[in-house]
Amino acid sequence: MNPYTYQKVTSLDAAVMARGAADCFVLAGGTDLIAQMKAGHRRPSTIIDVKTIPEMTAVSAAPDGSLEIGAAVSATSLAGDDRIRARHPALHDAVQLIGSRQIQNRATLGGNVCNAAPSADAVPPLIVDTATARILGPGGMRTMPLEDLFAGPGRTHLAPSEILVSLVLPSPAARSASAYLRFTPRREMDIAIVGAAARLTLGPDHRIVEARIALASVAPTPIRAPSAEAKLAGHPITAGIIADAATAAQSDAAPISDTRASADYRRELIAVLVRRALFRCAARIGVDVPQ
Amino acid sequence: MNRILMSCRVNGEDHTCLADPRDTLLELLRERLQLTGTKEGCGNGNCGSCTVLVDGAAVCACLVLAGEAQGVEVTTVEGLAASGGGRHPVQQALIDHGGTQCGFCTPGIIMSAVALLRENPDPTDAEIRHAIAGNICRCTGYEKIVRAIASAAAEIRS
């Protein structure tokens, strides 16, 4: 590990100021950053520890039902939050899948997002739940759709001087639910070979009002699956429609072969996981879709 | 080489020592404070041998910087003895049920189990396995470890 300066910052202003230094990295849970520093992949000159900044460690509900989740809230805290379990079940699924209990006690959404691994488990749920990123820089606060934040494997569109402060999740519609499934060879610890999140909103007649699908580990960044979504929107929910959407999702992806899996296998899994995630959404809404 | 002064609170005692600023909490414990009960099996959070409690939550000490240890309560296996010098029920149960062989994963397993039982005093076997899924054991096959933790839970409840 190369030498660095560690600094605990207790306010957003102090964080932004410190972030201006060259090669300054933000430390929340550290489960990605510290591992990468030890491997020599990241070489910060300064590390700013944001775990005591109030805006980054709170989960607050607004009157309109939206939830603002601080970027430095641990996965375990989020897993225990009843509002997230009720309104954003895909995210609830995901935060219990990241690593192990030890990792979840430290890992944060901010870290998962900003580390920008294509396999990040929390990202597809945030995308299907239309999350907005709140980003603070020297010029002030800005927002952008979370799904537009990713530039490539390990890279976001955050400027070096910016900090991800929180993620805002709008209140879901009625008759809407989300789900996240991923495939790993072991039951815990592994990086997702494929991850699939889905959110379905149904009308009173079981017609799909809105479908959002996002995939992990099948492209350089987490991606939406527009072909799959197009198969669903406006149609009554049936097993056949779900199967079509699952197959269509395969063509939205560009998986590669690596040490964890071949592209062909990933392609197969996309269809399986999208299908299963959609069925789970329907079940969570309370609608039984005969297989 | 740059040494800096670090202070931390471990097992209820305040410590101050000279550390390398790059130290992780694991190195701080083992090399600076001579608390070698916590082990290093992989160095990047994938084996759980270095599990300690930070403010009561089980974490991998190899992925916590020593600098982050200021102002938190760290608990290691050395801090578990009951008042009066006895053993924690999890420790005793592992002895009684044959839940330790080479012993290298054992301190980490104990800390994960202690964290589990503080939060869930009556866990199912599945919940026990979930709580220690981040602790890799190569010797026991987990069988007697799970029985020991269930037994310790019953002991604590009684």
Added chain:
Amino acid sequence: MNDTGDIDWAARNTVVGKRLARVDAGERVTGTARYPADMKLPGMLHAKVLRSPHAHARIMRIDTGPALALDGVKAIVTANDFNDIPVGATIPMGEAGYDMWMVARINIAKDKVFWVGQPVAYVAATDPHIAEAALDLIAVDYEPLAAVMDIDAAMAPGAPIIHENVVTTGVEQPPHGHHGPSNICSRTVIERGLPGIAMEAAFATTSIEVRIDTAHQGYIEPQAMLAAVDANGMATVWASTQGQHTTEIMIARMLDRPQSRLKVVPLEIGGGFGGKIAIHGEAACVRLSELTGRPVRLVLTREEVFQGGSGPPAAARHRITVGAEPDGSLVAIDGLYHMDAGGLPGLSPGLMMQASAALYQCPNLRLEGYDIVTNKPRTEAYRGPGGIQAYFAMEQAMDALCQRLDIDPLAFRQRNAAVTGSTMPIGTPFPSIGLTTILDHVARHPCWTDPLPTGDMPRGRGLALGYWRGTSMTSACQISIAGDGRPMVTMGSADISGTRTTMAQVAAEQFQLAIGDVHVAMGDTKSVGYSDGAAGSRLARTMAAAVVEASTKALDVLRSRAARLLQADPGALTYAKGTFRQAASSGSEISLAEIMQATLTEGAIIETGVSTKLPLGVEVGAHVADVEVDSETGQVTVLRYTAFQDVGRALNPAAVEGQIEGSVVQGLGWALTEGFDYGADGRLRNASMLDYRMPTALDVPPIDTVIIETPVPDVPYGLRGVGEVPIVPVAGCIANAIARAIGTRVTEMPMTPERVLRAIRQSAS
């Protein structure tokens, strides 16, 4: 569950046979057990290893100058700093000697490197960060050479040759028809009867070809060691080792250091399983300590352990063909085995091949095996080396034959089972075994008689056998009687299976005392006689024999002192539970404590016990597993697992179960998720515990063990080896269960979800 047949042997003993807690569990659960990485000495330096980045290359030049100039670097060693060990050099270890040239090369490369990660230099510095930085400053000029990364590439005509001096042994006609260096180091053939004719004439034959990826023993503690040479030149090494004496010999040879100037102290070992028999840096640390006058500690990182810093078990490619009559009687077995030795020649596969066919009575067989080098780390042992790979093939071939003949797999095994006296593949008669007893237990057990529970996904039940010969070799101990009359046992070997506890039980039984009255320690190499390492399923049984001998001798000396003190004839005394009594009605008695207190100044009572070449206690097991296969993803869930094993006698059922449970989970790992992924450049692509996937507690079911006891005649307590065979059947068992679930066989190990799904797809098309 524990089944001892008609005789409740454990009831006749007071300590041996009891389910007792480990005597050393207290240290483990309090974190006070000491491993080498926990040790610190004043002035200690930290060592780091410079390793080859190439899979195959000549070393042209090494310049350590810039690194030595770095402030804090105290010494650097390369191959020139060690004794020149020639090819073919061996040390007198074990049954047939041990390849010392191989040991030297896995510790330091000389002139050539044969795998990524092979050590090229060692640095000692005042701080590990400085040592790490020094590695970058050592300039090594390599001439990269073409590398071969697998068995097929190594065997191909025209393949780049790894060792110019290696010519295939065991063949009249060399492979590819040219007499010259080859990557095929040896061929071994075991044959009996007329296998070709018998296979032709067989009513039914099945054939299976399998490939097995390299895996790793997966010990959680990376190699660690501390060496210190004192002012008189006496070197001490504190080691995590399976054998302190064998470690001492290896260090002594590498350094040309007399053994009287070297002591190895075994500390706790955080798992070995065969991977910590050879030294991995100990000699280098002694040399660095000699050069610097300071203690030197080396602790490998996990990445180093996987990326060439230790020896994994062998990858393999096997083809097994079996033939039988309509009633399932075997008539022929034909096996073709290829073992991937890694970067240096390995062992003849003879032992492994013979083990693979041993459990079946079959009049005609031909087993042909090859040892092949590739540019990967030189392999080392892992619990019955070669066994689980061979049985992955053999048990699937047998199971496929059962399916072909529509015969129950258990009935098939019962029909063909080897018994005591049946002829083993190399022609000798089987010593006492209880395979048919094991199979009877399986037949009656709910794991076999319960119907397979149904579910939404395909499910199947598999059966597989396992056999391992084990070894005996030499074990020594020493017993001294303390001033309070209690025996103190020093073992000459390391404890990897709970032998401190089981030997305490044996000594307590011999002295008729409680286990708490006996102290057992591992001895350093200067305080107890030579013992081979803890390996080869040999230690508990042979050390028990040594303890029995030493106990008997100590009690004889105590008896003679008691007799003198009681003024009686030694033969007239009876001994029971720590007291000698006069048989006659005078009733005078004397306790061990009283004897010692009365005779303290007469000299110590220290008696040795040695066991060499104890009759073998071969190991046999049978496993049954139920699996569920997710037919859309290929993921396999093991629903139920039961392991039956004949242990001769269980010294301590808890310890025996622990060995079996742990081995089964290791086997499940290699069967389903563990495998090394080497790139074409020779680098391991999954050199971390994230992507080298060892089972977590969530990945395995509860493991049920059934202990069967068919004692070995003429051996103290009738003990068999225990620790190796429980891994041998696992992959074959799971493969057979999967085959029954999905109707097709998976022939690559590990049977990852991707491979299982591919097998499902291929059989559907």
